Amino acid sequence: MPELLSVQQAEELDVGQVHEMYRRYINRSQVTLMTSFGFGWELVDHAEGAYLYLRDGRKVLDITGGVGVLNHGHNHPRILAARMRFQERRRMEVHKTYFSPYLAALGHNLAQVLPGDLTRSFLPNSGAEAVENAVKLAYKYHGGRRNTILRADISFHGKLLGSGGLTGSAQHRFSYPTIPGIVTFRYDDLDSVRAAVRAHRKDVYALIVEPFSASTMQWCSEEFLRGVRELCTEEDIVLIFDEIYTGWGKTGSLFYFMRYPGLVPDVLTTSKSFGGGKSSISAYIAREPIFRKAYDNLADAMVQSTSTTYYGFGEETATAIEAINIAIEDDYPARARALERVLGPGLERLQKKYPDEIADVRGCGALWGVFLSGGPRLLDLAGKLSPLRDPQLRPKLVACAVIDALYRDHDIYAYYTLNGRSPMVIGPPLVAEPEEMERVLDALDAVLAQGMPRLLTRFIRERVSSLW
Numbered sequence: 347m348p349e350l351l352s353v354q355q356a357e358e359l360d361v362g363q364v365h366e367m368y369r370r371y372i373n374r375s376q377v378t379l380m381t382s383f384g385f386g387w388e389l390v391d392h393a394e395g396a397y398l399y400l401r402d403g404r405k406v407l408d409i410t411g412g413v414g415v416l417n418h419g420h421n422h423p424r425i426l427a428a429r430m431r432f433q434e435r436r437r438m439e440v441h442k443t444y445f446s447p448y449l450a451a452l453g454h455n456l457a458q459v460l461p462g463d464l465t466r467s468f469l470p471n472s473g474a475e476a477v478e479n480a481v482k483l484a485y486k487y488h489g490g491r492r493n494t495i496l497r498a499d500i501s502f503h504g505k506l507l508g509s510g511g512l513t514g515s516a517q518h519r520f521s522y523p524t525i526p527g528i529v530t531f532r533y534d535d536l537d538s539v540r541a542a543v544r545a546h547r548k549d550v551y552a553l554i555v556e557p558f559s560a561s562t563m564q565w566c567s568e569e570f571l572r573g574v575r576e577l578c579t580e581e582d583i584v585l586i587f588d589e590i591y592t593g594w595g596k597t598g599s600l601f602y603f604m605r606y607p608g609l610v611p612d613v614l615t616t617s618k619s620f621g622g623g624k625s626s627i628s629a630y631i632a633r634e635p636i637f638r639k640a641y642d643n644l645a646d647a648m649v650q651s652t653s654t655t656y657y658g659f660g661e662e663t664a665t666a667i668e669a670i671n672i673a674i675e676d677d678y679p680a681r682a683r684a685l686e687r688v689l690g691p692g693l694e695r696l697q698k699k700y701p702d703e704i705a706d707v708r709g710c711g712a713l714w715g716v717f718l719s720g721g722p723r724l725l726d727l728a729g730k731l732s733p734l735r736d737p738q739l740r741p742k743l744v745a746c747a748v749i750d751a752l753y754r755d756h757d758i759y760a761y762y763t764l765n766g767r768s769p770m771v772i773g774p775p776l777v778a779e780p781e782e783m784e785r786v787l788d789a790l791d792a793v794l795a796q797g798m799p800r801l802l803t804r805f806i807r808e809r810v811s812s813l814w
C-alpha cells in the first residue's frame with residue numbers, strides 16, 4: 347500500500363513540513379523565492395470576510411481582495427449556504443445530456459444584469475479559458491476568413507498559449523508559441539488602433555482590451571472606449587472587453603465599462619469574483635447576433651459546451667448564481683465607491699506627505715495602486731547581478747519592504763503586481779468597511795514615517811539576504 351496522507355493529516359502539517367513537501371513535490375525554487383521576499387512563513391487556519399486567522403492566533407486584515415477573486419470576502423455565509431444546500435440535496439454535478447437548471451438560471455441572471463443584447467453565455471473555469479473561447483467565437487463569427495487580432499501593449503489576458511500571446515505586458519522573459527496574427531496597438535490610443543485596422547484592412551476579426559488594467563492601474567478613457575466601439579462596428583470587428591479582474595463592482599460600477607451608458611462590447615469576459623470566492627468559474631457573455639452567427643446552428647451547437655469537460659458544473663454554477671445575487675442586492679458598486687471615498691483622498695494625502703516614498707497613486711473604487719519609490723540606485727545593479735537577473739528589483743524590493751512592514755507590524759496583508767511598475771495594490775474585498783480602510787491608511791502612514799532606507803535595511807537583512 348502507498349503511504350498516503352489523509353485530509354486530516356494534511357491539516358496537521360506544520361509550516362516546515364509544508365515547505366519541505368513543496369520543495370520535493372511542487373517547486374523548490376518557489377519556496378526559496380517566496381520566503382526570501384517575506385511571504386509564506388505562516389499557515390492560515392481559516393479565513394472569514396476580510397480577515398485571515400493564522401495558526402499562531404494572529405488576525406490579519408486581507409486587503410489583497412484575493413487578486414480579484416474575493417469581492418465577497420472569504421467564505422461569505424450566503425455563498426457557503428448555497429454550496430451546502432447543493433451538497434445536502436445531493437444535486438448532480440455533471441452530465442452533458444441533461445439540461446441544468448442552474449446553468450439556465452445563471453445565463454438568465456447574466457443577461458439581466460448586463461446591458462444591451464449581451465445575452466449568450468459560455469461558462470468554463472479560468473479567465474484564460476474565457477478569453478480564448480471569446481477569441482475562438484470571434485474567429486468563428488468571421489468563418490475563418492480574417493486572421494488578425496488586435497491587442498494592447500498594456501494587457502494581461504492569461505497565461506495559456508493563446509491568452510499568453512495576447513498578453514502585451516511582458517511579465518516573463520521566456521516566450522512560448524502562440525496563436526498567429528497578433529498585432530499590437532497602444533493602450534488608450536485610438537489613432538494607434540485606427541492605424542492597425544488600416545494596415546490590416548478587412549482582416550481583423552477581433553480587438554481585445556481591458557477597459558481598466560488591474561495589473562498596471564491604467565484605464566481607457568471614455569473617448570477611447572466609445573471610439574473603438576464605433577470603429578469595430580464600422581469594420582465588423584468583434585470587440586472583446588476583458589473584465590476578468592474588474593467585474594462585480596470592484597471599480598465602483600458593476601463592470602468598469604458600465605459607467606458609460608450605452609457602451610456595449612460584443613463580448614465580455616469575467617471570472618474571479620464571479621465565483622463568489624469559492625468556485626473556479628469564468629464566462630464570456632456575447633451579444634446575441636455574434637453568437638447566433640458563430641454557433642447557433644445544428645452543426646455547431648455543441649462546439650462550445652464540449653470544448654471542456656468542466657463546463658457549467660453544478661455547484662460552480664449554483665455558487666455563481668448566489669454570487670451575482672449578493673453583488674446586486676448588497677450593491678457592491680456602491681460599497682466600492684464608499685471605500686473609494688476613504689482610500690482616494692487618504693492615499694493622496696499620504697503621497698503629499700511622503701513625496702519621496704510615494705511616486706504615484708492610481709485607482710478607483712476598491713482597487714488602488716501605490717507606486718512606491720526610493721531606495722539606493724545601487725539596487726538596480728544588484729538586481730541585474732542577482733540570481734533573479736531583474737532590472738525591476740528596486741521597485742519590487744521597495745514594495746516588498748513596505749508590504750512586509752504592514753504585515754509584520756500592523757497585521758495587514760497587501761500585495762504587489764509583477765506587471766509594469768510593480769505597484770503595491772490595495773484592493774480590499776467589498777465586504778470591508780470604510781473604517782477598516784482608515785486603519786490601513788494609518789498603518790501605511792506609520793510605516794512610511796520610518797523612511798525607506800530603514801525599511802529596506804530591515805527587510806533585506808531579515809528577509810532577502812538568503813538570495814545572495
Ligand SMILES: Cc1ncc(COP(=O)(O)O)c(C=O)c1O
Nearest residue numbers: 472473474502503504588590591
Ligand atoms: C484581466 C485578466 N484577464 C485574464 C486573466 C487570466 O485569468 P486566469 O488566471 O483565471 O486564467 C486575468 C488574471 O488575473 C486577468 O486579470
